[in-house]
Amino acid sequence: MPEKIDFSKVRFLICDPNALSLTMLNDILSMLGATYIRKVNDFEKAMNVLKEGNIDIVITEHDLPAEGGIALVDYIRNDPSSRNRLLPVILLTARSEEQYVVEARDHGVNEFVAKPYTVDSLYKRLSMVIAYPRPFVSAPGYFGPDRRRKQMPFNGNERRGVDPNARPS
Amino acid sequence: MAPPKVQIIQPPMDLRKRAVNFKTGFGVILTPAEASQLEAVVEKSSDNFAKQIAAKLKTLRAALAGLADGGAPHMALIERVAADALEIKGLGGTFKFPLLTQIAKSLHDYAAPIKEPNVWHGVIFAHHVDALYVVLAQRITGLGGKVESELLKALREASNKFK
Numbered sequence: 001m002p003e004k005i006d007f008s009k010v011r012f013l014i015c016d017p018n019a020l021s022l023t024m025l026n027d028i029l030s031m032l033g034a035t036y037i038r039k040v041n042d043f044e045k046a047m048n049v050l051k052e053g054n055i056d057i058v059i060t061e062h063d064l065p066a067e068g069g070i071a072l073v074d075y076i077r078n079d080p081s082s083r084n085r086l087l088p089v090i091l092l093t094a095r096s097e098e099q100y101v102v103e104a105r106d107h108g109v110n111e112f113v114a115k116p117y118t119v120d121s122l123y124k125r126l127s128m129v130i131a132y133p134r135p136f137v138s139a140p141g142y143f144g145p146d147r148r149r150k151q152m153p154f155n156g157n158e159r160r161g162v163d164p165n166a167r168p169s
Numbered sequence: 170m171a172p173p174k175v176q177i178i179q180p181p182m183d184l185r186k187r188a189v190n191f192k193t194g195f196g197v198i199l200t201p202a203e204a205s206q207l208e209a210v211v212e213k214s215s216d217n218f219a220k221q222i223a224a225k226l227k228t229l230r231a232a233l234a235g236l237a238d239g240g241a242p243h244m245a246l247i248e249r250v251a252a253d254a255l256e257i258k259g260l261g262g263t264f265k266f267p268l269l270t271q272i273a274k275s276l277h278d279y280a281a282p283i284k285e286p287n288v289w290h291g292v293i294f295a296h297h298v299d300a301l302y303v304v305l306a307q308r309i310t311g312l313g314g315k316v317e318s319e320l321l322k323a324l325r326e327a328s329n330k331f332k
Contacts, residue, residue, distance in 0.1 A: 003191060010187075023217075136180065139175040
């Protein structure tokens with residue numbers, strides 16, 4: 001029997017300065033069955049919602065007044081006051097050029113969806129962060145999802161300390 | 170000196186445990202019927218999209234037409250053109266107007282780097298805005314035909330020539 005995702009159990013924060021984008025995303029999530037969707041159009045409001053701590057997934061635009069979506073990711077991943085450093089973040093943005101993809105990846109974004117998007121592409125990313133979450137990496141200068149997507153054979157010495165029970169400090 | 174410590178942290182599974190099941194919700198992989206249900210949400214917003222973008226383009230057109238004779242656009246207007254273009258770029262394709270996305274991308278790529286406005290900037294903006302307006306008014310979904318392709322090429326060439 002195939003697995004299903006009950007979106008009524010998932011609490012969303014969606015951040016986009018564009019009202020139409022925000023409404024459409026809200027409508028898509030509602031159609032999926034989500035009932036807890038917090039909508040904000042700027043960085044400050046997003047921060048306020050995050051500080052309350054009742055969020056499972058963040059979907060944000062890159063261009064978020066006033067600090068930007070990447071600053072929001074930095075807060076979630078690295079700020080001592082962050083309520084959940086492992087919170088899944090999907091960047092859903094019209095900034096689709098390679099430099100933005102690399103920037104997002106290096107700041108700890110889980111998934112990147114370029115606008116204009118299809119509902120199928122968005123759903124695949126949602127499904128990934130819920131059903132198949134990636135391990136996190138804590139390293140000097142980086143805290144976020146493992147950036148290695150491919151499992152490559154490696155014959156050298158294993159120099160990374162792997163502790164399955166390690167939690168972020 | 171000891172190498173910097175790198176830790177692999179196992180992913181949190183609480184969300185998966187809470188939301189993934191075998192009875193309720195949408196498949197982890199969408200079925201065609203589920204995909205159609207979601208597409209219908211986008212379809213429903215399509216008219217609203219066309220209205221909002223048309224209103225934006227109308228305002229931009231008026232602002233560009235209002236430039237003093239032969240005057241260059243001011244920075245605030247340039248920033249607004251860039252922001253609106255980015256927004257249209259991001260939405261067009263989702264609503265089955267990929268040509269709108271491509272023209273808006275050309276406009277955004279042209280407007281965003283401008284630091285010192287000149288007269289040509291206003292002219293190139295106006296041509297882009299007119300093209301966007303026509304695509305929307307004529308409801309040209311898809312990438313259009315040869316004429317649309319030539320138009321896009323011409324806009325890009327003009328943008329490169331009058332930087």
